[in-house]
Amino acid sequence: MATPISAKDLHAGESHTSHDAGAHHGSVTSYAIGFILSVILTVAAFWMVMHGGFSRGTIVSAIVALAIIQVFVHLGFFLHLNFAPDQRWTLVSFGFAVMVVAIILIGSLWIMRNIADNMTDMTKMTPAQAINSPG
Numbered sequence: 001m002a003t004p005i006s007a008k009d010l011h012a013g014e015s016h017t018s019h020d021a022g023a024h025h026g027s028v029t030s031y032a033i034g035f036i037l038s039v040i041l042t043v044a045a046f047w048m049v050m051h052g053g054f055s056r057g058t059i060v061s062a063i064v065a066l067a068i069i070q071v072f073v074h075l076g077f078f079l080h081l082n083f084a085p086d087q088r089w090t091l092v093s094f095g096f097a098v099m100v101v102a103i104i105l106i107g108s109l110w111i112m113r114n115i116a117d118n119m120t121d122m123t124k125m126t127p128a129q130a131i132n133s134p135g
Contacts, residue, residue: 026080034077041070 045066048059075081081090
């Protein structure tokens with residue numbers, strides 16, 4: 001019977017601080033700054049919606065801008081993604097993931113718009129036309 005391998009055996013000789021050479025795990029200060037910035041951005045978006053003194057377009061634009069800024073805050077302060085040379089492949093992987101999500105999202109919107117444009121509007125048909133329409 002094989003002896004089970006424990007986590008202690010897998011990490012024998014490794015200290016907890018040396019998972020990856022040069023990996024930055026962040027400090028309490030950087031996490032606190034990231035948290036405070038995230039709260040400020042969230043409260044700003046919430047305030048704009050609840051205040052009600054802005055046009056719909058202004059609110060949507062501001063929320064999109066605040067959301068994009070918050071994504072970068074999370075990437076920088078919590079995921080520690082930066083432009084350091086040792087993180088080149090991490091950035092390439094992240095860029096590829098963003099590209100795939102964008103292709104799927106834009107492609108889906110394009111397909112739905114094309115389907116909506118090519119559908120027959122049944123409300124503008126007479127009952128006889130609706131019965132005799134193909135499909």
